[in-house]
Amino acid sequence: MKNVKFAKKALAMVMAAAMSLSMAACGGGDAASSKADSTAAETTAAQTAQAAASAAEGAGTVYKVGIVKYVDDASLDQIEAAIQAELDAKGTELGVTFDYADYTKNGQADSTTLNQIASDLIADQVDVIIPIATPAALIMQTATEENQIPVVFSAVSDPVGAGLVDSLETPGSNITGTSDALNVEAFIDLMLAANPDLKTLGLLYDQGQDSSKSAIESALAYCQEKGIETVEKTGTTNDELSLAADALIAASVDAVFTPTDNTVMTAELAIYEKFIDAKIPHYAGADSFALNGAFCGYGVNYVTLGTATADIVVDILVNGADPAATAVQLMSSGIAMVNTETAEAIGLDYSAFSDLCEEVKETTTQESFE
């Protein structure tokens, strides 16, 4: 009797497992790799890339490239797409294949998942791992400590502070990459160009975001130097940030500054109308903010960042560059993205921007890049 009971329980467990597996199978269907019909699927990605490459030369070397995105997010998605596009382009140019389709993973902001992904990629013997965002980079660093697989991170604001590299010039181990640190001083000059009478600057950010910390510090220092008063408001969720935005409007600030802050980024669509109604321009440290309604997004262009990341990968894999001696690349943050709808609603003239930036781009309010 007892045995029967146990068998039933075991059966229940197997069923549960089978269910999760079958879900897996349907989900994987349209992605590049349904492992069920393995041999064909496995080579699909390689074949497509090879077809392109074969025009120049026969099948070249195949490099396995693991890409680990921390979480779904407009900016990180853009970086991922740019890395893949650049790898394809370089692959065709050099007659080699970068197989990333089977090794592109999403950590879902869950460190356990990231740990498991790291172990999977190492088991698959990838040639390089590209973590996107700091938490992913930290876990890949730990996972590759013993095997020294090269790691090329992207979108890490403070690689030295996070302990990923010894210094920006000489990282010193298997890790290098690109940083999206924001040039805050140039950004505040831009605000002054649009409004020379800027007296009070609101700072809106999430204290829990590493990327915001150093940017806010330099903003405070620079504002003090320029004699601009500052009002700081923080929030950790959409509703808290909405309240923080209301508080800034109530404090009648002349402009609002947000660093490259993922939390505010997620809340931008919920708060941009408040700022427009109050005729306060919102300046933020990524072009995707402007897309979601902020007046001006300034800083790193994530496509350029992704492309630069992929170029480092190519340099390491194809040209045999040593990651320990490959400097971390900082982006010359000189691209301003202005939302024309918001600019018109606020009635702010941004013609002076073009003298101060590499490039001024214009956009209208949308949910994501097309």
Place this chain on the structure above:
Amino acid sequence: MSLASIFTLSTAQTAIELGCIYALVALALFLSYSILNIADLSTDSCFTLGCAVCCQVTLMGHPILALFAAMLAGVLSGYITAFLQTRLGVESILAGIIVNTGLYTVNLAVMGFSSTLSIFKCDNIFSMVKDSALGDWLGSWYKLAVALLIALAVGGLLTLFLKTRLGLSIRATGDSPDMIKASSVNPAFTITVGLCISGSLTALSGAVLAQYQKSCDINLGTGMVTIALASLIIGETLIGKGGMLRRALGAIIGSCLYRLFVAVALRLNVPAECMKLVSALIVAIAIASPALKKYASFQKQKAQRRGGAKC
């Protein structure tokens, strides 16, 4: 693709390592949820608290002290949750939620108002075992050995504790608060002790994970309570309810199994956005299974009776 290539040795190894580390949270819930019958929702942040405290103390160069410091932090967190519900009359679920929310700020403060903290290149319990005489003998299994040892030791100690007089009172509190009052034991006291121990185990789990992955992230504990509950219930479904030792082992095995499921799902390239649904389904099926079993046997009885009436 053959099963062997889906499930490489190192994939399974990592899954079991993580399973053993998270088993401590399952054991914490075993105490608070299964035994004390309290849904303690402070688990998520308490886990991060353990992770953060451990990172800070490890950075100062005391990896072993770090584990105990994290446990102490967990005890405090559990004490506050218990204080709210036993002395201030806050609903137990609400008490957990309040502590969970408040701890977010505390965790950030512990991490020095930064969302990630790295302890790369610091000594930790894993590297200490690796560098010791045992390290060569264990080879690449040293992480698993440490994690398994901790899980088994904690499981064993918890079982022993539950057999003491105090442990028995805690078990009785969950079964029948009225009876425990009649035996002139204060249930507020037993609940407090239970939640303090449960908090310390949760924080210890976070601490071991911190040293395992050498970093801490403010969002690390999110969803922990669901996962631990899933592990616990998978264990109970599979191993069954027997003695305390058996149930504690069940929690550990359940946690490892859950991680193996997740590892397989990841290996099969389940789209990232589906993973949470898969986890929720595993939990729902596992929790619902006793009720479904009861329903099935009831239907069977009914059918038998009807068959009998006809004869």
